[in-house]
Amino acid sequence: MARVLTPRAEDFPRWYQDLIAKAQLADNGPVRGTMVIRPAGYAIWERMQAEMDARIKLAGAENAYFPLFIPESYLRREAQHVEGFSPELAVVTHGGGKQLAEPVVVRPTSETVIGEFMAKWVDSYRDLPLLLNQWANVVRWELRPRVFLRTSEFLWQEGHTAHADEADARAYARKILHEVYEDFMVGVLGIPVLVGLKTARERFAGATRTYTLEGMMGDGKALQMGTSHELGQNFARAFDITYTSAERSVEHAWTTSWGSSTRMLGGLIMCHGDDNGLRVPPRLAPVQAYVMVVKAGDGVAEAAAKLCDALRDAGVRVALDDRVDTPFGRRAVDAELKGYPVRVELGPRDLAAGNAVLVRRTTGAKTPVPVPDVVAGVLAALDADQKTLYDEALARRESHTVSVETLAEAIEAAATGWARVPWSAVGAEGEAEANAKAVTVRCLRRADGSVPDSEDEPELTAILARSY
Amino acid sequence: MARVLTPRAEDFPRWYQDLIAKAQLADNGPVRGTMVIRPAGYAIWERMQAEMDARIKLAGAENAYFPLFIPESYLRREAQHVEGFSPELAVVTHGGGKQLAEPVVVRPTSETVIGEFMAKWVDSYRDLPLLLNQWANVVRWELRPRVFLRTSEFLWQEGHTAHADEADARAYARKILHEVYEDFMVGVLGIPVLVGLKTARERFAGATRTYTLEGMMGDGKALQMGTSHELGQNFARAFDITYTSAERSVEHAWTTSWGSSTRMLGGLIMCHGDDNGLRVPPRLAPVQAYVMVVKAGDGVAEAAAKLCDALRDAGVRVALDDRVDTPFGRRAVDAELKGYPVRVELGPRDLAAGNAVLVRRTTGAKTPVPVPDVVAGVLAALDADQKTLYDEALARRESHTVSVETLAEAIEAAATGWARVPWSAVGAEGEAEANAKAVTVRCLRRADGSVPDSEDEPELTAILARSY
Incomplete structure (x- = not known):
């Protein structure tokens, strides 16, 4: 196979950029540091969202939506917070053709505006815990942008919760850390993250504790994949989030926040990608089985369509590639780049022998399989390869630590x-x-x-x- | 029941605002014209998204994400477009602590930035049609904001497609109009929209044709629920979206765009709400059956939990209300406000007689039902009430036209x-x-x-x- 990407060993950052461009995952946007997430990339993000969202709901948080625009004055209410975010703010000075009386910032994160509303909504201890999450875009002006990893605008979920006491806040920040983030990253992304506490120096601006999940990338560097913060009473004081306790005293609440973003797409690429392209873990993959008509011929299209139906019925996420006008080699290279876990290739010759060919993205192994056994073969491959990718990543982390x-x-x-x-x-x-x-x-x-x-x-x- | 809302006949706009506040659907944001969508409102929006997204994908469009920030110069490339949107723009002049060389606008809609990328991605007629959609926030500065109906920031989906010829573009704009929007609004929202063509005066800025779906609200006014536009070659010319035809000539593409937004939440309220609150059509409702423990007592909690499981197993979206510390009357009023289609009330006295009480939100009818028949009763009520709400709205439209x-x-x-x-x-x-x-x-x-x-x-x- 012709060399499509710069090999990782030659130039890892270049390989990363090549892969994103050639697998059509994303483009740079016209405003510096912004990105366009193309359908192939966005489909993976949608799968991340679905898996994360289910876990977030299971943890009891409800989705809501808070405004993009935040009065500048809100940020100033928490001293460390404004100090941390000021250098990265985008500021809107004009709206509707007029200069605004007070400039507004485009949210870099939403502790402040959500704090303002928590204060309105929380009254008694019965209103706690208040468990909120939102899926949104945020803006942090980036001087050295890199697609998915550091972009001026990115997509994320940010959870914000208020609790009656510190113990409950801590337990919830850790519940999210383990039951949402770690469970998703290990079980679905197949990335053996190390979970730990950030030092004071690396803490989120305004937090009392920041918990983190760190993944090792293909070049041995670390990527922070998600964080969960205890905010103590810092934001509760700044925004006056108080409640009346069962004993009738007025107390400040304890808050948490936690986020994970499109940065995980960068982690996915750099943890599992190889010199032929992306490798998407089966549990995450929007397309798990990519059924390819190698060449038109007697009954091939029909057999491929039937196989797709059978795979779909077995719960497999399937796509059919019957673009026989495009050379097969080009389509196969593209399928490698996109990282579909299993390819099922069907051509007139194989089919005459009653076979399809299963190609596994993890290892490149090609196996002829009798057509009636394809569904079982695909299911077994998906299971095995989820584990293979995790094991490879774990072995690398261990050998490089x-x-x-x-x-x-x-x-x-x-x-x-x-x-x-x-x-x-x-x-x-x-x-x-x-x-x-x-x-x-x-x-x-x-x-x-x-x-x-x-x-x-x-x-x-x-x-x-x-x-x- | 005590009066909770201003009656519609007394003051319709006031009733609308009351309902949104008391059903905890949304709040006004701190920056003028923005809104906070609270969990009860956002859960309905998530259901709208899920239903619409499935139809959009079925129509062949793929989701992607384009940047929030658009260079000001992009908007100027299409004369009518910039004229239409200039008065509503929010402009970012500072980023990362510095004044920007070129101000950027916060997207009011994305024809321009998506046009720029379509030009990059489309090369040959084989790349067409290019069918894209995005779920995003947009900003249009509003002088007279009203929650859900006219807000400075709102959430929406915007579809953008490019086609080889006018006939294909028109067919697709109409496919979306009928198979996505009309099908969803009639079949799920239960709103008998009238579908038609906008006049030149009402057309989208930059479009050659705008198709619309108009719903009649409870006060006889119209609400534009969604639009689908043919853009002719206007944006293809402005952004140089060209392709090489099968005959090797270079041609401009024909584009469409189409959108529907959180405004539909306003339409839902004003079409189906009554003086007791919201009424959510069963097919849309995030909570279809609201199981209430009236009062603690022998085996009531257990029976309620079992009923929830049975309903869930039958595919019903269920929530359990076992907050027996809160007066039942208050909880019932709240359930009316939130518009859950069916309440299943379980108290010690009913249960002793082997019954639960089914309360239907459409009519207020209360029926004791033997516990083993509750699931069938709920399913029948959900089916019937979907139709009832549609029929009521249709009867109003007919009698008021x-x-x-x-x-x-x-x-x-x-x-x-x-x-x-x-x-x-x-x-x-x-x-x-x-x-x-x-x-x-x-x-x-x-x-x-x-x-x-x-x-x-x-x-x-x-x-x-x-x-x-």
């Missing part, structure tokens, strides 16, 4: 992968030193892999890496 | 409903005269009810009305 004892060793190890190092050997000063060398503390974890409540707990392990 | 022969009569009739009048008795001049009296030509139709291709066809009927 080293345990070291000093900051210097950790910084050195981060040149090619992740370093596991005692947090006590790093600390806030060591963190600044690492940052100066483009290495960051991705997260802190306990020895047993569980997520700490505080960076001051003893015997924590820090994960250091370069990152996107 | 009069056929007249002159413009003066039509303007008079429009004070309380719709007028059917020969278009030849109105014309462009008569239309201006009607407009001066706040009456507009909603659409033009042929005698047999079909949709004309041109306002110059003979013997067309015009529908005149006041409108939202």
Whole structure:
């Protein structure tokens, strides 16, 4: 097969851009840093949304929608929040042909405007917890944009909740972390994320604790795949979110927020992609089985249509490619680029022998299968390949992670992968030193892999890496 | 039951606002003209999206996402388009702390930016038709905002397609009109929309033809529920969307666009709401059966939970209300306000007699039903009430529409409903005269009810009305 993409080993960033362009996942938008998500990319995002949304609803949160435009003054009410986001704001100064009395910002995130409405809606302890989520676009002006990873506008879900006490807020932030994000990323995306606590330096602007899920990409760098924040009473104080307790006292609520975005599309590409293109894990894939008519011939089109029906009946997401006017080789290259988990190729010669050919995207293996066995073969392949992709990613993470004892060793190890190092050997000063060398503390974890409540707990392990 | 809402007959606009507030559907946002869609309102929008999205995909269009920000210069490329939208634009002048070299507008609609990318993606006639859709927020600065009906920001789907010739573009614009919009509005929303052609004066800015679906609201006014436009070659010329034909000549494509928005939530309220609140048609309703524990008692909670399971197994969308701490009357009023089609009330006394009570939102009828028959009773009620709501709306439209022969009569009739009048008795001049009296030509139709291709066809009927 002719070389379609720059090989990863030659130039990873170039491979990433090539893949996005050739698989027709996205384009750069006309305004710097914006992107156009093309149908092939958007179909994957829709599947991410469906899987995440079901988990979010199961966790008890309800979807709502808050305005794109936020009065500038709202952001100033929480000091750290405005400091963190000011450099990235897009500001609307004119509306309806007139200069606005107060400029409005395009939401970079919605803690402030949602805080304002939580204050209106929450009255008694019976109104808590208030569990909200929204699917929306947000804008953060990017100086060094890269499609899906850092774009001036991106799509995401942002959850915002209010609770009666800190324990309930913490439990919910962690429930989302594990039951929504980790469950989705591990089980559907097939990415063995490491879950941990962010250091104070890496915390969300306005949060008291930020929990994170970090994935290792094909080049050994880390990608923050999602975060869940405890906001303490910071926003409740700034927006006056109070409630009357069962004991009739007036208390400030405790809030959380949590988000995951189209950045996950970048993670998907960089974790599972290979030199032939994307590989989409079967549970995520909008098209799981791609049925190709190799060449027109006696009964081939009919057999392909019948196979599609049978696969659909078995619950498989199917697409039919019967564009016999386009050379088969070109279509096969395109199918590899797009990363459909299984191809089912049907040509006159195979069919005469009663066979179809199953091609698996993970390994490239091609197997002739008797037509009546195709459905079972596809189902088995989808199951096996979901696991294969996860196992490959896990093996890479393990082989590219080293345990070291000093900051210097950790910084050195981060040149090619992740370093596991005692947090006590790093600390806030060591963190600044690492940052100066483009290495960051991705997260802190306990020895047993569980997520700490505080960076001051003893015997924590820090994960250091370069990152996107 | 105590009066919860201003009665419609007393003050229809006030009733509308009351209902939205008390049913907790939406709030006004902090920036003038924006809105917050609360969970009860957003759940209905999600159902609208799901039903529409399935029909859009069936019509062959694929979802994608284009940027929120559009260079100001793009809008200027199509003269009528910029003239139509300039007064409503929100303009971003600062990004990332700096003044932008070229201001960008927040999309009021996306013909321009999508046109730019269609030009990049379309090469040969084989690339046509190109059928795209996006779910997005758009901004049109509103001087007299009203929640759901006219808001500065709203949510919608906008479809954009490119075709090889005019006939194909027209057929597709009409396919969407009938198979997506009319089918959804009649079959799911239960609103007997009139489908027709807009006059030149009412046409979308930049279109050659605008098709529309008009619903009659409870006060006899019209609401434009959705539109589908033929754009001719206007945008293809402005954005250079060309293709090489099978005969090797280079041709401009023909494009269409079509949209429907959160405005439909306003239409739903004003078409089906009554003095007790919203009435959601069963096929649309996020909650079809609302199972209420009237009072705690022996086995009531268990029986309610079992009923919920049985209903869910029968494919009914169910919610359980077991908040026995809250007075039942208050919960029942709230259920009326929210418009759940069927309530299933379970109390210790009924249950002792082996019964539950079915309450239908359309008529208020309360019927004791033996517990084993509840599922069948609910299913029958849902079916019947979908039809009841449609029939009521149709009867109102018919009783509030009069056929007249002159413009003066039509303007008079429009004070309380719709007028059917020969278009030849109105014309462009008569239309201006009607407009001066706040009456507009909603659409033009042929005698047999079909949709004309041109306002110059003979013997067309015009529908005149006041409108939202």
